[in-house]
Amino acid sequence: MSAEPPPVSLPSAPGLSRRRLLGMAAAAPLAATGALALGAGTAHAADSAYAMAYFTESTNLGDGTDYGLHLAVSKDGLLWTPLNQNNPVVTPTEGAGGLRDPFILRKQDGTFVVLATDLKGTDWNYNSQYIHVWNSTDLRTFTGYHRLKLHDMVTHSWAPEAFWDAGRGQYAIIYSSVNSSGHNVIMVNYTTDFVTASAPQVFFDPGYDAIDGDMTVGVNGVNYLYFKNNRSGTLLGARSTSLDPGSFTTFTSGVAHGGTEAPTVVKSLTSGTYWLWGDTYTPNGVFYAWQSTDLAAGTWTALDQRTYTQPVNSKHCGITTITGAQYDNLVAKWGAPAWNRLKSYNYPARYVRHADYVGRIDEYPIEPYKDSLWKLVPGLADSSAVSFQSVNYPTRYLRHYDYALRLDANDGTSTFAADATFHRTAGLANSSWASFRSYNNPTRYIRHYDYALRIDPISTGTEQQDATFQVGY
The missing domain is CATH 2.115.10.20 (Glycosyl hydrolase domain; family 43)
Known part of the structure; x- marks a missing residue:
C-alpha cells in the first residue's frame, strides 16, 4: 500500500523528494x-x-x-x-x-x-x-x-x-x-x-x-x-x-x-x-x-x-x-552497522532472510525488515569460519537440517554447531562476492532453489550463481 495518495493536479499529496546533498559550486575560479x-x-x-x-x-x-x-x-x-x-x-x-x-x-x-x-x-x-x-x-x-x-x-x-x-x-x-x-x-x-x-x-x-x-x-x-x-x-x-x-x-x-x-x-x-x-x-x-x-x-x-x-x-x-x-x-x-545483509547474485532485488524460521531469499522491502539482518559471528564449530546469528532472534542461527536451511535455537550440541558453521570463500560466480561452504558437508554450499535456502553440491553455472551472495549493509 502506498504511503502517499495518487498524484493530483490540485494541491497534491505527492511523495516528498529526498534531497540530494550536493556541495555546490564555489564562486572563485x-x-x-x-x-x-x-x-x-x-x-x-x-x-x-x-x-x-x-x-x-x-x-x-x-x-x-x-x-x-x-x-x-x-x-x-x-x-x-x-x-x-x-x-x-x-x-x-x-x-x-x-x-x-x-x-x-x-x-x-x-x-x-x-x-x-x-x-x-x-x-x-x-x-x-x-x-x-x-x-x-x-x-x-x-x-x-x-x-x-x-x-x-x-x-x-x-x-x-x-x-x-x-x-x-x-x-x-x-x-x-x-x-x-x-x-x-x-x-x-x-x-x-x-x-x-x-x-x-x-x-x-x-x-x-x-x-x-x-x-x-x-x-x-x-x-x-x-x-x-x-x-x-x-x-x-x-x-x-x-x-x-x-x-x-x-x-x-x-x-x-x-x-x-x-x-x-x-x-x-x-x-x-x-x-x-x-x-x-x-x-x-x-x-x-x-x-x-x-x-x-x-x-x-x-x-x-x-x-x-x-x-x-x-x-x-x-x-x-x-x-x-x-x-x-x-x-x-x-560507526558501521554491527550487522549485514546478504544480496543474491542472480536475483539482486532479493536478500537472505528468515520467514517462519525458514531460510530463503525475498525481494526488498522485507517486512519485518530485521528478518534480513544477520550478525556474521565466528563459526560455532570453527572460529575461522562464520555462523549467521539472527538480529531479531539472537538465540537462533541459520543451520542446515536435511540439507534445508532454517533458523533454530542453539541447543549447545556439537551437531548444531557444525550444522550452523560455514566457510566463507570467494564467490563461485563472482570472486568479489562471497559463497559459503558447509563445515560438516564440505562438498556443499549454501544456495537458493525456488527462493528457499539449502546446501547442495555446486557444478553448473546456474548453481554457482545461486550460491553467490554480496555481504553488505
Missing part, C-alpha cells in the same frame, strides 16, 4: 580553489568518497521508521554503509518534530548547511511555510538549529535544496509548493545566511504538478533541473544556460521504474559517468539507478542492481562528495 568541476556542483580535488542523507520508513510505517537525519557513506558511490546503526544522527525539535527530504549543501566557506522538509510522517495536509536548518563543520556535529520561513501561502514547502548562484552572489533555495497556478511548482527564495530569505518566486512551472527539483549546475555552460512529473510518476530533465527563474525548458522523456520520485543526479569521482537515482513513492521505497555519460543527450540506461545497494528502509536520498578524511571521521564518529 576552479584554478584558484583547487576544485574539480563535477557539474552537479563542485567537488574538492581531495574528494574521494560520498555521503548520503535520508530518512527511513518501513513497509508498515512501524519498526524501522524514523523521521530524523540519517547518514551513510560510500567509497564508490554505489554500495552504502549506514552510520550510527542506521539510526538518526540529529532530529528536529520544532515544527512537526520530524523531517523528510534532507539535503546537505557544502557552502562557500567549506562548511555545511542541512535543509529538510518540516513534516513528520505522511500527513500531507500539514502545511508548513518553514524548512528545518542546521549548520555543520564536518557532518559530525550539528549546531544553530532553526526553522526558516519561505512564504506566507497556505501550503507546504517540500523537498528543499540549495545551490550557489554566482551571478547573484546568493544561495538559491528551491522547493515544491502550490502557488496561484493550482498545482505544485518549483519555487525559489534567495539567501546569504539561511537565516532570512527573499520573497518567493516561481522557479519552474511546466504546466502540471511538478515536485522534487534537483539541480546540476554548470555542465559545459548548461544548468540541469531534474524533477518528478507528479501526474505520471516519471523523472524528467529541464535545462537552461542561465539560473534565472522561468528560464528552464523540459528536454527529456520520462525515466521511471513503476512510479518513481526523488531524482538525484551525482557525478562519479573516477569517470565521466553520471548517476540518476530515484525511488518508488511507497513507504520503504526501492531505490533505482540509471547512468549516462552525456547529460545533454538526456538519455539514461538502467544500472544492474548488482552494482548498488541502498541503506535499509532509506527514503529520498541525497548524495554529495566528501574527502577521504571526512569519510574516515564519519565512520569513527558514528
Whole structure:
C-alpha cells in the first residue's frame, strides 16, 4: 500500500523528494580553489568518497521508521554503509518534530548547511511555510538549529535544496509548493545566511504538478533541473544556460521504474559517468539507478542492481562528495552497522532472510525488515569460519537440517554447531562476492532453489550463481 495518495493536479499529496546533498559550486575560479568541476556542483580535488542523507520508513510505517537525519557513506558511490546503526544522527525539535527530504549543501566557506522538509510522517495536509536548518563543520556535529520561513501561502514547502548562484552572489533555495497556478511548482527564495530569505518566486512551472527539483549546475555552460512529473510518476530533465527563474525548458522523456520520485543526479569521482537515482513513492521505497555519460543527450540506461545497494528502509536520498578524511571521521564518529545483509547474485532485488524460521531469499522491502539482518559471528564449530546469528532472534542461527536451511535455537550440541558453521570463500560466480561452504558437508554450499535456502553440491553455472551472495549493509 502506498504511503502517499495518487498524484493530483490540485494541491497534491505527492511523495516528498529526498534531497540530494550536493556541495555546490564555489564562486572563485576552479584554478584558484583547487576544485574539480563535477557539474552537479563542485567537488574538492581531495574528494574521494560520498555521503548520503535520508530518512527511513518501513513497509508498515512501524519498526524501522524514523523521521530524523540519517547518514551513510560510500567509497564508490554505489554500495552504502549506514552510520550510527542506521539510526538518526540529529532530529528536529520544532515544527512537526520530524523531517523528510534532507539535503546537505557544502557552502562557500567549506562548511555545511542541512535543509529538510518540516513534516513528520505522511500527513500531507500539514502545511508548513518553514524548512528545518542546521549548520555543520564536518557532518559530525550539528549546531544553530532553526526553522526558516519561505512564504506566507497556505501550503507546504517540500523537498528543499540549495545551490550557489554566482551571478547573484546568493544561495538559491528551491522547493515544491502550490502557488496561484493550482498545482505544485518549483519555487525559489534567495539567501546569504539561511537565516532570512527573499520573497518567493516561481522557479519552474511546466504546466502540471511538478515536485522534487534537483539541480546540476554548470555542465559545459548548461544548468540541469531534474524533477518528478507528479501526474505520471516519471523523472524528467529541464535545462537552461542561465539560473534565472522561468528560464528552464523540459528536454527529456520520462525515466521511471513503476512510479518513481526523488531524482538525484551525482557525478562519479573516477569517470565521466553520471548517476540518476530515484525511488518508488511507497513507504520503504526501492531505490533505482540509471547512468549516462552525456547529460545533454538526456538519455539514461538502467544500472544492474548488482552494482548498488541502498541503506535499509532509506527514503529520498541525497548524495554529495566528501574527502577521504571526512569519510574516515564519519565512520569513527558514528560507526558501521554491527550487522549485514546478504544480496543474491542472480536475483539482486532479493536478500537472505528468515520467514517462519525458514531460510530463503525475498525481494526488498522485507517486512519485518530485521528478518534480513544477520550478525556474521565466528563459526560455532570453527572460529575461522562464520555462523549467521539472527538480529531479531539472537538465540537462533541459520543451520542446515536435511540439507534445508532454517533458523533454530542453539541447543549447545556439537551437531548444531557444525550444522550452523560455514566457510566463507570467494564467490563461485563472482570472486568479489562471497559463497559459503558447509563445515560438516564440505562438498556443499549454501544456495537458493525456488527462493528457499539449502546446501547442495555446486557444478553448473546456474548453481554457482545461486550460491553467490554480496555481504553488505
